[in-house]
Amino acid sequence: GENVEQHPSTLSVQEGDSAVIKCTYSDSASNYFPWYKQELGKRPQLIIDIRSNVGEKKDQRIAVTLNKTAKHFSLHITETQPEDSAVYFCAASTQGGNEKLTFGTGTRLTIIP
Amino acid sequence: DGGITQSPKYLFRKEGQNVTLSCEQNLNHDAMYWYRQDPGQGLRLIYYSQIVNDFQKGDIAEGYSVSREKKESFPLTVTSAQKNPTAFYLCASSSGSGGADTQYFGPGTRLTVL
Numbered sequence: 015g016e017n018v019e020q021h022p023s024t025l026s027v028q029e030g031d032s033a034v035i036k037c038t039y040s041d042s043a044s045n046y047f048p049w050y051k052q053e054l055g056k057r058p059q060l061i062i063d064i065r066s067n068v069g070e071k072k073d074q075r076i077a078v079t080l081n082k083t084a085k086h087f088s089l090h091i092t093e094t095q096p097e098d099s100a101v102y103f104c105a106a107s108t109q110g111g112n113e114k115l116t117f118g119t120g121t122r123l124t125i126i127p
Numbered sequence: 128d129g130g131i132t133q134s135p136k137y138l139f140r141k142e143g144q145n146v147t148l149s150c151e152q153n154l155n156h157d158a159m160y161w162y163r164q165d166p167g168q169g170l171r172l173i174y175y176s177q178i179v180n181d182f183q184k185g186d187i188a189e190g191y192s193v194s195r196e197k198k199e200s201f202p203l204t205v206t207s208a209q210k211n212p213t214a215f216y217l218c219a220s221s222s223g224s225g226g227a228d229t230q231y232f233g234p235g236t237r238l239t240v241l
Contacts, residue, residue, distance in 0.1 A: 015186075020169075048229065057217065057232040058170070103169055114185070115160075115230060117169040 016041040018106050020118025028126050033094055035121045037104035038086040044106040047087045048115070049078060052101045061102075062089070091123075099125045130154040133218050133233035140205070140212070140240050148203045148236045150218035157223030159201035160230060163187060164215040176201055177223050205238065213240045 017040040027033045039047075045066035050058035064071045064078045064087065071078050075094075080087040091098055104118040131152045140146045150159065158177045162170040172185030176195040190209025195201055201220075205212045216236045221228040 023167075057234050059232070060229050063229065114172060114175060117162075117171075119169040120167075 016044060016106055016108075016114075016116040018104060018116050018118045020104050020121060022121060023119065024122045024124070026124045026126055027094055029094055029096060031094055033091045033098070033123055035089045035102055035104070035123070036086060037088070037106075037118050038084075039106040039116075040085070041106070041108065042082075042085065043108045046107045047078070047080060048105050049089050050103045050105065052103065052120075054100075058103060094125045096125050096127060099123060131218060131220055131231055131233035133216075133236050135236060136234065138236055138238045140238060142240060143207045145204055145206050146238065148205070148216055148218075148238070150201045150203065150233055151199055152220045152233075153199060154220060154222075154231065155198070156220035156231075157198070158221045158228075159195070160219040160221075161185075161191070161193065161201070161203045162217045162219065164217060164235075170217065173203065212238055214238060 020037045048063035049061050051061045052058040062073050062076050062078050064080050075092045077090040101120045101122050103120050105115040107115045134149045160175040161173040163173055164170050171187050173187055173191050174182055174185050174193040176182035179195055179198050182193050182195050190206055192204045218233040219230040221230045
């Protein structure tokens with residue numbers, strides 16, 4: 015089955031700086047890669063996703079890049095703000111399969127004012 | 128994700144008791160999922176269902192059971208066979224259109240075994 019590894023487990027950045035979180039996956043058939051943000055005690059919420067026919071996707075200060083050859087994808091947050099502090103999870107699944115998402119173990123991002 | 132509800136928000140159980148966690152969605156989604164979240168860990172899949180009256184085991188199904196008698200509902204029972212049930216339980220749903228679709232999460236149930 016799919017295995018997703020996520021790094022780093024914790025990340026602290028100064029407000030206004032950029033943050034990068036990286037994930038690798040094992041199943042070359044995976045073709046859907048969402049990122050979720052979870053604030054303390056709350057539900058995970060989708061912030062951005064990418065499919066394997068696209069190499070990069072941006073949404074305002076958030077971007078995701080995908081390297082299918084190397085089987086890794088990354089989340090980039092620019093101009094970080096205090097409200098970006100949360101736990102971020104990457105995930106992978108196979109379109110046309112059983113839609114089962116495999117999640118990474120999460121990155122706790124802290125923005126230092 | 129506002130269309131998925133879970134109840135109760137907090138649940139306390141004595142050892143040896145079975146408890147059932149509720150998950151309801153009004154999004155007309157075909158697929159529903161149950162995850163377990165432990166501190167410092169990711170989400171681990173317990174069970175999932177892609178259609179009414181059918182469900183599959185996830186990665187950590189032992190000690191849990193589910194049913195899918197209605198499209199809107201996917202209750203999870205934590206049985207006494209689950210040795211370490213204290214955790215945060217999240218339900219999710221997706222349209223299940225055959226592609227890889229966004230999963231929307233409910234607010235979660237925090238289960239504590241006393």
